[in-house]
Amino acid sequence: MNKRRDNFIEFIYHTYSTVKNLFLPLLALAVSLIGEKNHYTPYVKLGFYILIGFIITFSFLKWYNKTYEIDQASIRITQGVFAKRFKDVPINRVKSITASDSLLKRVFNISNISLELIGGDEIRFVLSNKDVANIRRDIFKSIKIETPNKRANQFGFKEYFLMSFTNIGAFLGACSLSFTFLSFALHQYLKFIGEDTDDRSGIESINSLSTLIEDPSIVSMLVLIAVSMVLAVAIIAYILMYPLLFFTYSNFHLGSNDKSIHVEYGILNKKSYHIPKQQIRSLRIIEPMVLRWFGYAQIKVDNIGFRENRTAAIMVCPIIRKDKVDSLLESHLQQFQSQPLCYRPIKSSIINYMLCRTFKLKYILTVIILSFLSFYALYLTVLIPVFLFLGFLKWKYSALNFNSDYLTIRYVNGLSTVTLITHKKYVETTTTEQTFLMKGKQSSHYKVALYSERLEEVYGIRHLPDRMGGLFLKYVR
Template sequence: MMQLRQYLLPLVALLVFGQRGDRDPLWAQLVPVIVIVLLVVASVLQYLSYRYRIGEDAITIRSGLLSRNRREIPFARIHNVVVHQNPLHRLFGVAELRLESAGGNRPEAEMRVLRLDQALALEQRVRRRGPLLQPGAVNDAPGQPPPLPESEARHVLLRMSGRDIVKLGLLSNRGWVLVAAALGALAQVVPRGSLDRAIEQGGREVFGYANGLQAGMTGLLLAAAALLLVGWLALRALSVMLALLRYHGFELSEQQRRLTVSSGLLSRVRSSVALRRIQAWTLSESTLQRWAGYRQLRVDSAASQGSEGNEQRGLRELAPLATPGHCDELVCHLLPDVQWPPLQWQDVPLRGSWRLCLTSLWLTPLLAAALAWRWGPAGLAALAWLPIALWTARLQLARIGWYRDDCYIAVRGGWWRRWWRWAELDKLQALRLSRSPLDRLLGTSSLWLDTAGARGDVALCLRYLPQAQAADLLEELGRALAKRRLRW
């Protein structure tokens, strides 16, 4: 199946465009069929040669037809368990199981065709480090995980309704993904000259129709505004559609200090990770989300540092969309030793805020000079951007802050799109103090804090600290980390 999926597009192209008529010999016409048959045979042989055995502390996997491989995967090494069902999987009642660890760009094991009850039972085996269902045991609810003792019951922490998912789509810009993909596919399929002529012809027809209406400047502006509104509504509709496909039935649950997220409309994905494997936490809110009163909560786990293809590994989103109060409740429940939100943030000095708009400071005068050379003194109006850039830079620097106690360290930032990021001190892997030429000029430094699997949108970094304060904080964190390592 994987070979067929990998070569599906080339095979379709070969079948569609490779035939040139009856002039080709018979063997040439049969080449696509022969290739497909060989791939099917190879896939079946690979599937038949794949074996796994569940031990007390590890999973043993044997694979390979000519070259035999054997892998021992200790349960303690498995950080993330993913149960994936595409529409074909759901039709036949099977699933694909992936066992992921902290290292490498590929999962430790991929069991592509398992019965759903077997996949869920194996997921619980990894979770509980206990025995699997015995052969012949009866599960009263096919397709569901085996029953657990009441003390190990699953607790639902967040469940998104259809209304919440629609809100998520309306407050996001995911529609641009489909637009960019469609434009890319169009550029690859349609010849360049034909595409340029079609765009030019369409523009002429639109402008010709607008001129024929004789609506004047006001009418043209209203028409342009209407087109923009229609485009914006179409993007919102695409964003809602993508959100429904990805987050339908979203549920976050906790069981034995292990988090599980399941979601998906066509392809159903169930991913779980131990709470102790989470390395860093990120709260963020866009401007639209802030106006609507929502945020999103994401985490970095050790298993998310690698990727396979374009697929993000590891559990990432705990709350794609929730109120600030609900996000804070989730953090306080999952991290009972952490005081969140912090009682008081430490601000950074506002001196030198101009560094955040350095590009505007040198590019705006050049642009104004070019415009003045072309259109006269009216072009100098571009210089009005300078005070706006300085003002926004000062607002952005005023939002930067940090907090540290005996349990964790946190940073915040962003003005247009706000974010908060923190990590427990036990999860810090390395500390780094850096100074750029501007830092030397202004007497500041940046303290970088590295964690395993750091894949967040923002870095865990304390920026623009006074040099002496940054050096003292580096020594304090170094001593705190050394003491905690000794206690381990």
């Protein structure tokens, strides 16, 4: 194949995204601080235009200098602006293909394609859909993707409502839109009543607020107004969450054959994942608290080479009833099976779980130091019941089991319960720890390290009974 470049749309899209996401907010902040009629404003705008010119030039050179060749044996890539880098990747190092697009790219019939390599690296191209299909065929020519008659699964209002409590990214996006709407409405209201303050700079506004805070009689009113604003933003954000989640997860489709699984979802920003089953290291059944109350869960899979800085725990199903998880595994992920979790922390360890998390030295020192700066820092002690509750959840749901095929560990991450099922061949080491006090209670801490591209990926359960410690230590032999 001859040398090629990404589609020219990628240059335009990258330039637009960089300006929108970075420099427009900086310009808005600068203008808000110095005021719209300040004599420094023209210089700020001039600097902004120079930066935009630099971004356009840099983006063009970055697009133009990135070339690649793909053949049956390897992928050769050249890229760089100030210093050129050359990379030659054998085809057999590619472990999965991810394709995604947006509404704009769909109009031009192009897609993003990411080739994930064994070891955790990633190669990304922007190609026409025809080229994407050819690359899929050439690299994974031995894997046939089956398309069932039922093209997609549509979630109902209840599922989208429950997902709104678990998708932090969508909630932050909705909060941003909500805050923008409230700011515009407040600005228009102030103009209507003749109280518009456009001539006041941001620094003057901050100084006025500082003066108000010095008056103790006004602090409670300011707190009430702030709480009301937060509630208003949250309410509007949750109203906006439904269309955001609908555009994100609509047209969800999960397909599989003997060698691979295929996941596809989205309308405006369509995503597609193609994963060979032999590259799947472990399965995660995630139960955020709200979903657990209603009997739902999420399912993700980890590829070999799963890294902490990737979103690589790929979403196989964003929401599913717990009683249907086994059916999904039988249909698409036959290499995994759920098993009962037999080993749990001893009952007497509940106090340790609750107090150890709550009264950590770093938390105590933080409150003490902040209290010297402001008396209001002592209000942080109201969080003690929250930490006690999180410790209780950790004790209640932590569990472990293992057999000749899988090691299953359940742990708590915030308010979510995660059940991690890993093939035995990906377990690197098992460890037990026991203090002098734990010896009398016949309990130990159990830890397991998994094969990963992280420096270490270790999971542990504290205060489990000693009776299976010997078998646990011999598990990887």
